[in-house]
Amino acid sequence: MSAVKLSSEEPFVYSIFGLQIPESSDTRAKKALQDEFDALIAPHATYIDRLVQDGCATSNGKTILWLSYWKSQSEYLGWWTSKKVSEFWDNLSPSAGMWREAMTPNASRTQHMTNKNEPIGLGQLGNPISVGNKTGYWGCYRHRMAAHSNDTFTSPITHDLKTCSTAQDSSNENKPGRVFLTHFPDNICFVVEGQDHSDITPDEKKYWNDNLESYTTQWMEALFSAGPESGIWGSQMCYASDSGVFRDSTPKALNYNKKVQLFYFKDLRHMEKIGRSNKEHVELRSRFMGAYGPGGVLSSTGKIVLWVETTVLKNGEIECEYVGCEEGTGWMALAGNREFHAEKTC
Numbered sequence: 001m002s003a004v005k006l007s008s009e010e011p012f013v014y015s016i017f018g019l020q021i022p023e024s025s026d027t028r029a030k031k032a033l034q035d036e037f038d039a040l041i042a043p044h045a046t047y048i049d050r051l052v053q054d055g056c057a058t059s060n061g062k063t064i065l066w067l068s069y070w071k072s073q074s075e076y077l078g079w080w081t082s083k084k085v086s087e088f089w090d091n092l093s094p095s096a097g098m099w100r101e102a103m104t105p106n107a108s109r110t111q112h113m114t115n116k117n118e119p120i121g122l123g124q125l126g127n128p129i130s131v132g133n134k135t136g137y138w139g140c141y142r143h144r145m146a147a148h149s150n151d152t153f154t155s156p157i158t159h160d161l162k163t164c165s166t167a168q169d170s171s172n173e174n175k176p177g178r179v180f181l182t183h184f185p186d187n188i189c190f191v192v193e194g195q196d197h198s199d200i201t202p203d204e205k206k207y208w209n210d211n212l213e214s215y216t217t218q219w220m221e222a223l224f225s226a227g228p229e230s231g232i233w234g235s236q237m238c239y240a241s242d243s244g245v246f247r248d249s250t251p252k253a254l255n256y257n258k259k260v261q262l263f264y265f266k267d268l269r270h271m272e273k274i275g276r277s278n279k280e281h282v283e284l285r286s287r288f289m290g291a292y293g294p295g296g297v298l299s300s301t302g303k304i305v306l307w308v309e310t311t312v313l314k315n316g317e318i319e320c321e322y323v324g325c326e327e328g329t330g331w332m333a334l335a336g337n338r339e340f341h342a343e344k345t346c
Contacts, residue, residue: 002131003112006110011105012104013073013076014068014069015070015102017066017100020326024059025097041066048069051260052239053237057325069124089323101330104319113131113309114308115302120305121309153189179335191265192260192307194261195304195305221251224251230274231267233264234333238253238261243258244257268310
């Protein structure tokens with residue numbers, strides 16, 4: 001198991017950009033917008049996972065995502081405020097269906113772990129390091145964060161968070177205009193989980209299917225069916241559409257070799273709680289460590305790549321904007337809640 005050593009001189013950046021493509025949309029125009037934005041971001045971000053999410057917020061179709069990583073806030077801002085990018089974003093149609101969620105956390109409140117030494121995701125932003133003995137027990141993610149010794153990472157919100165009434169609109173139409181959010185409660189926990197079966201061997205695939213696959217599917221289904229009362233404020237099940245497939249089942253996103261799940265938890269405590277209390281996840285975790293851990297049957301031959309990133313965010317470290325998106329997209333669903341500040345413009 002390996003982690004990553006990040007620079008502590010200035011925040012790094014997660015920036016997630018999305019493009020909604022409902023079934024009823026002009027696909028040629030959407031493809032042109034996708035290609036134009038990709039040409040703007042591709043040469044500059046340190047690393048990008050290009051992903052697809054089936055469906056938009058309230059309609060069928062799909063959402064294209066750019067999960068992009070930047071080594072520093074200054075690098076990200078240099079790109080974001082550049083003339084070409086500013087003109088592209090400012091000139092988006094009021095019904096464009098594009099959105100962005102940018103996070104600028106301190107390295108002391110994040111952790112990245114993968115079962116392989118090859119860099120992936122957040123691992124692209126620094127040098128690999130060993131996680132030492134901080135693995136295989138509940139609370140290890142917390143203990144890998146340097147700030148855990150003087151910060152409990154606890155949300156200041158003590159009640160269940162409810163979405164505003166407009167988020168319940170069942171209309172499949174985009175809402176013209178922009179929604180901009182900059183005020184969020186402290187200690188929201190952003191989580192990236194990824195799996196890549198691209199290089200799995202036949203023997204490993206059989207073992208995975210016989211011993212791990214059903215528990216993985218049940219765990220993912222439990223996470224994505226959980227609501228705000230469980231502490232999950234947002235979730236996206238994504239996949240790399242060009243990675244090929246290794247199974248034929250449901251959910252469809254898990255059929256692909258490479259898939260990534262994104263979550264916003266109320267705080268780290270709620271993430272830990274749901275992991276400990278879900279029996280399928282407890283069994284999955286035990287079986288995976290037994291097979292891929294030291295002395296396990298796949299410890300030296302396993303090819304599957306898994307990674308997980310958990311990041312605690314403070315107020316002022318999240319900035320979101322939704323341009324002509326469907327109601328309920330991302331944090332728009334909470335824009336009317338008193339803990340959040342949203343400004344709507346035409």
